[in-house]
Amino acid sequence: MSVSTAAADQSVCASLPVLGRDVTVPLVTGGEVTYAALDYAASAPALQRVWDDVAAYAPYYGSVHRGAGYLSQLSTDLFENARRTVAEFLGCRDGDQVVFTRSTTDSLNLLAAALPADCQVFVFETEHHASLLPWRNARVTYLDAPSSPSQAVETLERALADREPYGPALVCVTGASNVTGELWPVRELAAAAHAHGARIVLDAAQLAPHHPVSVADLDVDWVAFSGHKLYAPFGSGVLAGRSDWLREADPYLAGGGASRKVARRTDGGVDVEWHESAARHEAGSPNVIGAYSIASACAALTEAGFDNLVAREQYLIEKVRTGLAEVPEVRVLSLFGDDAPRVGVISFVVEGWNSSHFAAALSAEYGIGVRDGLFCAHPLLRTLLGSDPQTQGECGAPEAAPGEKSLNAIRVSFGAGTPDEHVERFVSAVKELVQDGARWNYRTEDGRCVPDTSA
DSSP: OOHHHHHHTGGGOOOOOBTTTTOEEEOTTSSEEEOEEOBTTTOOOOBHHHHHHHHHHGGGOOOOSSOOSHHHHHHHHHHHHHHHHHHHHTTOOTTOEEEEESSHHHHHHHHHHTOOTTOEEEEETTSOHHHHSSOTTSEEEEEOOOSSHHHHHHHHHHHHHTOSSOOOEEEEEESBOTTTOBBOOHHHHHHHHHHTTOEEEEEOTTTTTTSOOOHHHHTOSEEEEEGGGTTSOSSOEEEEEOSHHHHHSOOSSOSTTTEEEEEEOTTSOEEEEEOSSGGGGOOSSOOHHHHHHHHHHHHHHHHHOHHHHHHHHHHHHHHHHHHHHTOTTEEEOOSSOTTSOBOSEEEEEETTSOHHHHHHHHHHHHOEEOEEEOTTOHHHHHHHHTOOTTOOOOSSOOSOOTTSOOSOEEEEEOOTTOOHHHHHHHHHHHHHHHHHOOSSOEEEETTEEEEOOOO
């Protein structure tokens, strides 16, 4: 969609109300400015609708599943209705389970703990660490970064065809890169996995907030995502999909809620009968507010309409990419090329700048919040930056003074709550910093580049 076409649609593509839209922050150069939150890929601001729903429920807070009182029963209904709302949002199939977790990372570690014996896992090096690292008790094949969606499918097909011995296998793939924002060919990868007798789990942390995700339509076996990227508060996540491996695995946590019957044996031990439903992996008192907030966000995004949300986001993506293209010193990072479809996540480096220095100046001098570093996707960043695979780096900013070269990049990300002014200010600030330089001195403190206020 062109900028002019999208601009004509602004009446039906308004940004959604989010918390913090009017927060002001101090500038190191003096005065205050409305904060431009452009770090949605890390954590999106909560929708006002979600916050209002949670506030309305708060006086009725009660323990779930075990209480006979009215508030406990109400909370139980709320919790289980949230499960049904999420299942509908994800297009789950009959028999699929929705398990509430703490995050995408927790969801994928739960699935990793449920893998059958001798399972082989296939994962591209381009994954976020949440989906790259949980498979410690499996045989893992790491696949090289592809240069196109079709190459990704071909790479996976070759790896699956060569696997020995033939047994249970799982493919883990992202839906949208947390570094480049590029969309991955999930449906085609799922078809390749199933053709070779493997299952597939979709890391939808960066996809679900931007595009509709349907387990049935994409034909994936599981999907995982986090509430804090879906405009809900921190501390909640989802693993949804096939029930058999989850039902057959030992509970992720042992305790109340996961157990259906517990009895002492005559020899002094304990016999336990575990639930076969999602409760099997939800031991302890669940995060009811977290589950409800995710369901509220799912409902709000559905009601807003993903066609409208996608159209507006593409308009913002075009604004940012067009603006950055006008600065020769800026190099946008990409695996699949400029024409690849993407969500509102764009990473780049600036010639002559340490990325941490650039991000610090955006914050301190313009009130713009972006992210710098390796974005918990070290192998992918090293591939995109052309560095040695053994080069050290951290999830945050590495130790490097302003002006020094460093193994990190800058990421700007946005979504349903981003006003036009925020991306326009960002583009203008990038151009001004590259042309005129920073107006303040900066130093490295505890691994971060910060304004030097000692003078």
